[in-house]
Amino acid sequence: MVAEMYLSSSPGNWESGRMMLFMRGREALAVALRSLNIGNGDEVILQGFTCLALPAAILAVGAVPVYADIDGTTLGLTAESVCQRLTARTRAVVAQHTFGRPCDIERICARMKQHDIPVIEDCAHTLPYGDSAMKLGGYGAASFYSTEWAKVISTGRGGILRLNDESLFERVRESSAQYPQARAGEILQLRLQYYAYNLLARPRLYWSIRRLYRAAVHRGLMAGNFSKDAAATACEAVVPTCMSPWQRARLAEGLARAEARRARRIQLAKTYSARIRDLGIWTWSSAEELEAAPIRLPLWTNNKRYVLDRAQHSRIELGDWFASVVQPVTGVALHRVGYANGECPIAEKAAAKVVNVMLHSRVGDRTVESVIEFLGRYRDQFLLSPALA
């Protein structure tokens, strides 16, 4: 039903309902910011423990990213952490639902309403599909989704902008004629990557594919998510570009399977969560967390590097999101994306200590058993509670 809202239109007519389709999630964010008249010198609050795409979009409209700390359990913002970063120049808040787990969104929206500051939800790790999923992304003035690799649905690259405010939507629609189409060469490259990825991506091959992908991106043979010099991405223009017909067809296919896959993710999340807790290791366990159909379950470690090294050695698919407070930027380059070291202590700890168990359609029963066996073997490397980190 939602699919119909934004896909029933002919490929040339890329907008319909209050959703608009772009080449990347960050483009959707930049469009949302511009539609809110956010520009030079305006401050936009976002969380540490995020992805470079966010500050890149904020910087691209001339605004200043201001980082607020996260809660160690939700890995998202809280109303309090946002309020601590408010100034007279704050013009918007980007509230990220990390791994698809809702952040403190209702309280953040309520507090920001008092200050007349719009909230944009980062739903990159979830999708607007089904009644419960539609709730997430429906709290703020706008929200955006990503359909890049490793997201709920992949179209190779892709972003969805959802506008919850009619006047905002009209403003965006008026400016939509200016957005270019993607280049044919870029779409051809995406198609090749997409089919190769679908052919090869298996939990047992995760580390080998990751190595191959990174080498290919480094040699310029494949399009990566960011520039080779990651921090340079922050200085690049973010040009909102229409999602191509080929990507829209992949999105339609993905949406047709989304309900079944969502149910499977919830089932996997519940199975993993119960068995991980049986091992005495902390992860998400409440109904709110698991019924949100997260794409990953976080685990706090003593030593992230060691755990990931052992996982690679044992060919266990274990994720490192986010490997830095503003992945993939590290060290002194962080100041180029507006982050000052020490600014968000919990986010920094999470980047150094959180790994994640992946919940996607390729995870079968055997994968679950091997992941649980691995976690049991290295149980002493994992924490009983985020508070211990």
Ligand SMILES: Cc1ncc(COP(=O)(O)O)c(C=O)c1O
């Ligand atoms: C939390 C988060 N927000 C936004 C994005 C941006 O997505 P895109 O690469 O489509 O711009 C990502 C991408 O990985 C992400 O992890």
